[in-house]
Amino acid sequence: MSLAGDGSTHHSQSFFDLRVRICFRGWLLNLHLVAIPMFDRHTAGNIFNMLVKFLDALYGKWRAKLIGMSSDGENMMTGRHTGLVTRMIACAENPVLRIWCALHQIDLVVKSVVEELAGGEWIMFAWSFSIFLRAQANLITSMAIKCPKKTNRWTHLGRLLQFFKDHCCMIVAYAETHRPEQTPTSAWWVITFAVSPAINAINVTFVILQNRLLLIAQQEQHIHTLIGSLVVMFCVEIVQENDDDANTCQSGRCVSWSMRSSSTSATRGHSRSLATTT
Structure with a gap:
């Protein structure tokens, strides 16, 4: 199994959402197990101690079933590993899962x-x-x-x-x-x-x-x-699937996945502001 957790709030109450992910007959199941109220500061130590107490009470042999646990790239969290949360699950269809909350x-x-x-x-x-x-x-x-x-x-x-x-x-x-x-x-x-x-x-x-x-x-x-604000700010265009240069970088244009932007148009307004200020 794999454990995934994320802190959030609901109606001004801070809580920790704990999910359990297991592979059953070729299917990956994502179960929201429990929302644990949090009353202390959201430090790595407090979160760890809270989870250990809960899991010990829920299932005493959880340590033998857990393949691995890590956290994202937040400096205050433990288990930092290249900025990603990576969970290994014994499932051929989904060998690796990467999990992080919206803010992170x-x-x-x-x-x-x-x-x-x-x-x-x-x-x-x-x-x-x-x-x-x-x-x-x-x-x-x-x-x-x-x-x-x-x-x-x-x-x-x-x-x-x-x-x-x-x-x-x-x-x-x-x-x-x-x-x-x-x-x-x-x-x-x-x-x-x-x-x-x-x-x-x-x-x-x-x-x-x-x-x-x-x-x-x-x-x-x-x-x-x-996303809409950034698209307008940097004059980003959506690359069509039938566009020949969808995966190439032309002169004066940067292409990334399904979007592209002209470096000239993206910086023209900011360069004008710089010239006016200086």
Whole structure:
């Protein structure tokens, strides 16, 4: 069998949904076993202890039947394994299952995409540049504001990018005078202005999905709204099945699965905003 768990809320009550997946006569059965009320903080230790107590009371031999357990890529969770929850089940039709909740799925995808921008150099420079700015006491005094800290939480990244955009002229002038090698390039600014609106839209969806009064059935609509916003923002087109270049990358166009976008049209508006600001 395989155990899959996910925390959520219903009518302001936090609970842990525990599912059991078993293979029976060639069929994979997904059974919602129980919803366990949660009154403590949602840390890995509290979740683990709660599950052990419940399973010991339910079925004392559960350890001998469980093939494996892991968690997703959330830093506070145990069993991290390349950002995926992988369950091995003795079933030829479904040998591997990957499970994660909506918020964690969005978080993992966004982290993966951001870390691949410009070969990983964009996000690394954003992190190092924020450290440099946070250590400049004279700049902080003259601006009357301190550069936000870059952490793994995407709301913090959104605040950092917004800070870069709002104060780009002052921080560029300061960097050119005090540390020229730390001055952002024009290409880095273009990516920053293009990515920032997307991160802000994703953060809004994060806040909505974390609402304790939101039902699980209502999450899908908010996710579709986010996808629609990103599609419009980056001028994404749907690739038709009979399109010859559906699986190729043409000059100036990026194709991924069933969608494609022109790099020129996707960044034109953000580049214009950058030129106006600078």
